[in-house]
Every structure is written in structure tokens, then in C-alpha cells.
Amino acid sequence: MTIRRTLVALAAAAGLVLVGASPAIAGGNPHFIKSATSASIDGVSLVVEFKEAGLSSGSVETIQATADLEALYQCVNGGGNVPSDPKKTVFDDSVSESGVFTAGQNGNLVGTLMLDPPDADAVLDCPGGQTSTLVSVVWSNVVVDDLTSGATIMVKGTFSGP
Known part of the structure; x- marks a missing residue:
């Protein structure tokens, strides 16, 4: 009888472990899929596409894309010349x-975020008859973070335009 009670107790303990592990398995291991996460340039904007897996079904996540921007702004006259x-x-x-x-x-979770450079008028004040113009952009060090789950990924490359 002692062996039977021991086996029953072990089976019950194993059942509790499995039941307790179920929610953790459902939520998985949040991570971005490298092959489905990318960045590209659209004019002067940086378009960041991403896919994250290992989340709980229906979970609501705050995703943030961050990149370093080096942008050149110049004053251009009415004739379009510098x-x-x-x-x-x-x-x-x-x-x-x-x-x-x-x-x-x-x-x-699949999504897209677009990063835009600051408006030219907010960066450079030009004399009368001239317009502040964004001439070129270089985006680098692109990082995508899930601020909810803690997952993060860096997108390699430098993206320039126009």
C-alpha cells in the first residue's frame, strides 16, 4: 500500500506542475522574428516592419521603433537654388x-511604424524669400522594442535618401 500511495502522490504532484506550467507555455517566449523585421526608406521617412512571436493570444503590446537620424537642412531661394x-x-x-x-x-503580432524627420521649418529659420528645405537623411541604429513584453531587436543597415 505504501508504494501505491507514493505513486498516487507523485502523479498528483506531476499533474499540478503541468497545470501550473500551462499559462507560461501559452504566453511563450516573446521575441521578434529577424527574417520578418526590416527597415526601408520611403522618401525621407524610415518604414520599420516587424513580426513578434511567442505572445499570448490577444495580448496588447506597445511597440516602439527608434533610430538615429542625421538630416541636412538648407535654405533654398524662390528659384529652387541654394x-x-x-x-x-x-x-x-x-x-x-x-x-x-x-x-x-x-x-x-505583425505591424509597421514610420519614423519621420522633423519639419524643415522647425529646424532651420531662413531669411525672407528663402525656404527651409530638407536636403538629405541618413537613418541608422534602428531598434524595435516591445515595451510590454521586453522583446527587442536591432535592424542592421544604414538607410539614406532622397
């Missing part, structure tokens, strides 16, 4: 954008 004594400035700082996304039934 004056002989050009007034210009370089914006060199991080830019980020975030959004809220919901994981599907399979625990995957």
Missing part, C-alpha cells in the same frame, strides 16, 4: 515612434 552663402544646419539625434498592437490567435 544661395552662394548657404545657410544650413544638421539635425543629429534619435527619433522614435510607437504604437499599440494586438497579437493574433497564434500569438504573433
